[in-house]
Amino acid sequence: MRFAYYPGCSAQSTCKELNAATHVVAANLGLELIELPSAGCTGSRELRAIDPDLFLALNARLLALAEANGLPLMTVCNTCTLNFLDVNKILAEEPERLAAVNAILAKQGLHYRGTTRVSHFLWVLLEDIGEARLRERVVRRLAGLRVAAFYGCHITRPPAHFGFVDSRNARSIERINEILGCESIDYSGRTECCGFHTAAHEEKIAIKLTGRHIKSARDNGAAAIVTPCPLCHTVLDTFQDQMERDLGTKLGMPILHLPQLVGLAIGLPPAQLGVAHHMVPVDLAFS
């Protein structure tokens, strides 16, 4: 099973441990990742807003690189995933924009036909590796570990891509939790926003939005939060001390990247999964 792998900016800088964990977990699950040679930015939210044509061209280039290798594209970032999905949709619906983008890519010897399937590690686990195979690989069921899923936004909304009337009905991470043997808890933040996309210029939005959800997870008995998105992880983990000051209470909530949780259950040592890089210590008890 081979995928072109797009780690995105965060997994190569502030969340390097996510990149490391993804590689080691993928290898253990029989997933071959072919890293794109020059994985530039997908534009996050800023670039796509201020220059939609640039956004299309930069993403089409990445999609074309995967297509040239005949591979589906796997990401580990919610926002990058949605950017790729949006670009695929726009280029499929607006042939004149596809032609304009291809005129630019032609100078690099690239051409995009629009066929690259975009997936996220969370979806690859369930759709490509499959529940049965993942279940087989679990050697250390995380029994007794109470985990709160923090989906983030761009993997459950907008409804045009994911089809939920109410995105709170998303259950994919809870399904993974069940396979890994841990207990899912319900709380206020499952499909809420971490506020990452305003954090550079207005970090109090992220702190105010997210602190209460971590508190809700704690109050409902979570021992850890797991997220499929490095942007959410950045807010939940690195801003947590500021949320504690804002709320006037200790949270101390370990935040796991999804591949780290999977890695623990398939028997990989925590050190190999990079948990030492987190700001909030990851010290989990499971039987």
Next chain:
Amino acid sequence: MAERPQILAGARNLGRDETGDSPAARLARLREGDTVTARLFRFDPTADAAPRFETYRVPYTKWMRVLEVLTYVSEDLGGDLAHRWFCANRMCGTCAVRVNGREVLACWEPVEPEMTIEPLRNAPIVRDLVIDRSGYERRVLDLTPWLERREPYAGFPEPLAHPAMAPADKALDCISCMCCFSACPVVGLGDETNFAGPAPLVQLARVALDPRDGIDRGRIALERGAVFDCVSCYKCEEVCPVSIPIVTGAIEPLKALAFKSMARKSRHARVFLAIVRARGRIDPSALILGVQRLAALRHPLRVLKLWRRGKIDPLKTLFGFRLPDIAQIRQVFAAVRGGRP
């Protein structure tokens, strides 16, 4: 025409079928003769110390909508429930409430077997399900969302081509129901930000994207709407009863106008663009440093901890790195943006 990528059904909407989260499944949950149980939010701020919930049982009739339940409670059960509605036809935008935590138009939403019905958030309560819309309306008026022409009026009927109106087309569908305003988490932070909220910005986009308008709407979006404080969570799009692509069809185009009009003040976007052009991808530390400048270093112990945990790399941040294929990325920049900064 591009070929369509292969889409595997499954994980991306896992939970939808199990929870019956589709319009058809929602409609199929009740049959004639069943009873709908409605827990209604009751509160009179002039008389009650705190809000309470009252439970009512209402006989289900085919195709029943939430508004019929509210009407039944207030008219047939002899209650004094306060709720607002006018057209009962998804046009007037006055009957929005929250059903089981989700903003809906009472006149359009099929009933659920069990419903908790509450007023919209982010507005004071007048009584029960009736909210005070004046704060929202002030935010709308503050954005002056009416056409102001530079060119003289061409006379009636004014020549107006469909393609020229296409960008504003979806925003023109807004019925000001406030569903998105209630669902927006940033509006929910109150005075913490100056963000105008999704619905007021949709109202602004109606004219900002209209070719007849001649005002600098980017400046208004930034200075009076704080448009860059939108977190892009799509909660607004999820609840919009008329399916306006609020983030992509209104707020992002307003961000583009704001950047065009006031690039220096659109600091986050400007620094982001410069970093991607120079390096090919984002170094978050360089972004924070570029946007916040010295304020980024106001918690030195925190910065030190981030460094020790490998979260930041000052050498890379200060002296930069470039992707191996930076030339190709710059080529894309040059082809699309030319010499524009």
